[in-house]
Amino acid sequence: MKVAKFGGSSVANADMLEKVANIIKDDPKRKFIVVSAPGKRFEDDIKVTDLFIQLGEKYTSGQEIDEILNKITDRFLSITQDLELNGEVVQRIKDETKRLLNDTKEESNLKDSLKAMGEDSLARVLSAYLNKIGLKASYVNPRDAGIFVSDEPGEAQILDMSYEKIYQLRKREGIIVIPGFYGYTEKGVLMTFPRGGSDITGSIIAAGIDAELYENFTDVSSVYCVNPTIIDDPKEIKSLTYREMRELSYAGFSVFHDEALIPAFNQNIPVCIKNTNEPQKPGTMISAEKQHHNGPIVGIASDKGFSSIYVGKYLMNRELGFGKGLLNILVEEDISFEHAPSGIDSMSVIVRSDQLNKGKEQRVIKRIKEELQVDTISISHGLGIIMIVGEGMSSRVNVAAIATTAIAKAGVNIEMINQGSSDVSMMFGMQETDINRAVQMLYHDFIELSEF
Amino acid sequence: MKVAKFGGSSVANADMLEKVANIIKDDPKRKFIVVSAPGKRFEDDIKVTDLFIQLGEKYTSGQEIDEILNKITDRFLSITQDLELNGEVVQRIKDETKRLLNDTKEESNLKDSLKAMGEDSLARVLSAYLNKIGLKASYVNPRDAGIFVSDEPGEAQILDMSYEKIYQLRKREGIIVIPGFYGYTEKGVLMTFPRGGSDITGSIIAAGIDAELYENFTDVSSVYCVNPTIIDDPKEIKSLTYREMRELSYAGFSVFHDEALIPAFNQNIPVCIKNTNEPQKPGTMISAEKQHHNGPIVGIASDKGFSSIYVGKYLMNRELGFGKGLLNILVEEDISFEHAPSGIDSMSVIVRSDQLNKGKEQRVIKRIKEELQVDTISISHGLGIIMIVGEGMSSRVNVAAIATTAIAKAGVNIEMINQGSSDVSMMFGMQETDINRAVQMLYHDFIELSEF
Incomplete structure (x- = not known):
């Protein structure tokens, strides 16, 4: 079984989601899907999560929120319309947002709940679309998946008890789509992870279900051996060890947040960086042991x-x-x-x-x-x-x-x-x-x- | 005016003291002479200071001291006889040692006073010999020279007030011979410096009298650029900066104790390492600014x-x-x-x-x-x-x-x-x-x- 995580640019619009669906369809082992919220479609675009954050800030400072809520629902509307899905998710965003604004007492909890709405809604959209094209898929909320976290809004840490619960997911039928970026405290309060949150969720699920591979789909085909703004068309790295990845990520290599991978690393789960736009390419494999023998420097x-x-x-x-x-x-x-x-x-x-x-x-x-x-x-x-x-x-x-x-x-x-x-x-x-x-x-x- | 300091091997016997006297005679600017206690004459010899330390230990543990006191007086006797001096210094060692053993109450003070006896006696010997060969010289006790130190037996630190007093020494006629290694507290108690003590005294005197040069006479002709046990006959260093000396002395270069030079360095007094056996050689000059242009590595x-x-x-x-x-x-x-x-x-x-x-x-x-x-x-x-x-x-x-x-x-x-x-x-x-x-x-x- 594999865990595939799709980042913000991979789910930014309907076109990308079709690519995602094809990737999932291509390999029946891709049973666990973790998604980010829709990212930027073009340079000056705003990420959905940032829109939700703005919405929360406006509400808290007593400003009008209708315009920004419309922006959010418009983005999901265009996705669902292009994918020929019904308007259920869009309506849910409106209702749930208002419910959160009315019912949430702690400002930090409101902020986390709003921040998580992008991932949550996108997971629902993807699950519906996978079913529409004939795959059996279900949206699974992180609470039901077993992602229990510490009570630290915006800085949640996974609790060890989670892994046993997550392992039970293996028994479920069909494809499981889980929104990234957040979990719940034992008391049931939603908390988001620190930056790199969807990568963290993917890594936790991979560790929990003891995946044979954790695929991290993004918008690059592999990790370059050097910053491509300094060297034109640099060589791609076929394989890296965890330690090499960690050292590289320190200075300038920000394909993903390396600390997000700790749960996967701890379970020795290999990680593959792949490109949603070029899924046929091998990508970059990150594992405990070196697989290829490169020169002294990777x-x-x-x-x-x-x-x-x-x-x-x-x-x-x-x-x-x-x-x-x-x-x-x-x-x-x-x-x-x-x-x-x-x-x-x-x-x-x-x-x-x-x-x-x-x-x-x-x-x-x-x-x-x-x-x-x-x-x-x-x-x-x-x-x-x-x-x-x-x-x-x-x-x-x-x-x-x-x-x-x-x-x-x-x-x-x-x-x-x-x-x-x-x-x-x-x-x-x-x-x-x-x-x-x-x-x-x-x-x-x-x-x-x-x-x- | 120059300060010349002669280390233990330079004053180990009468032959060496004759060389020292000739060096002093050679340059009228060599007005301030600082001496160590007689060092080893051969591989298995015992330094006079170590003999005094043993004497103190024997006395404190209730053992007989006559044998070791004889060893000490024998060394000075052979020096004074060879130099054709009277027996005054030898008698003084006997009397003063017994007085110290009887009168000193604190064990740490006794230890320091005994440790200083070697330097003190040798300074008296050298002064007498210089007069004998026609130079006007006088022994000056560190208290009279103005070397005031902190009350830390064996770890004394110079007090800033000393320098003004020391500067007054410039007015004195003739050559001044000062025993190295110790000073006195303001209350008049003798305290020895930490290791490298005679180098410290020389450096303090050089700083205090604002010497044009502090000559450090030892048994090497200059500082080698590399450890001669690793490279046969390595090149000699003509000049070094303080900073280079300090870095070199860190690992393996132990011509002298670099911290001993702080007083001289602080006053920008140049320091020259010379060989008592080959005083005509230029030695190694240590100063604030580089004088020769060497390669990148000194x-x-x-x-x-x-x-x-x-x-x-x-x-x-x-x-x-x-x-x-x-x-x-x-x-x-x-x-x-x-x-x-x-x-x-x-x-x-x-x-x-x-x-x-x-x-x-x-x-x-x-x-x-x-x-x-x-x-x-x-x-x-x-x-x-x-x-x-x-x-x-x-x-x-x-x-x-x-x-x-x-x-x-x-x-x-x-x-x-x-x-x-x-x-x-x-x-x-x-x-x-x-x-x-x-x-x-x-x-x-x-x-x-x-x-x-």
């Missing part, structure tokens, strides 16, 4: 927007507790760090720049100066990070040499190297403006020149 | 005996405070860390192995497991570290490439790279057994091939 991730906090103090390395003291100030200022390269008398802490602002920056500088009695402290911005990732790198003595030589050939000064904790990645820091040149040369030397 | 330091504590936890990098929590456990266990390379889901902490023992190791593992709820934790030993150091490296894009290529050519797997905080060093971790091969190739590629 992918090159890069990201911008980092800052470096540099601290210098003579004899720092003799001072027990200095590093801890520095990190402690950052924790207290709610700043999480990415890397912390250290010298004898200096330590740098690399953080994402969006965690800083002028006021916080000055406060951090002041605190470090006063509490740690440092000689020098400075914060610099505009740092970029490149990560080269691959299970193969740990057994090759020359990976660091190839990488640093490539970056030197690109004329780029490496400001930071971090290697040594993960054996599947190596990290280089440099000026943001140098990132593209360095990535291009790394791609050339590691991937174009190797049998990939 | 030296390669290496050291063994490191351990790595590896911690893995899925989604670690999303967990605010994880790094701080890990370092906090180490602080509480009194373990200071050297480097802390981090991955997305992992963090390694490199510590000196001598900080661990079986019990501590198991306690640290248990605490990290329980308190931080990690997925994996392991400790591995036998790690070595190489540091390449040079002010020139920050402006060359290819230093990392040359270094990693050299290490790869040596067939060595780099387990860790730490670069990014200090701009004058780059650190590589590897198996201890690989250190020598890697250092040899780095030396070849960076230093033999460059105009040094």
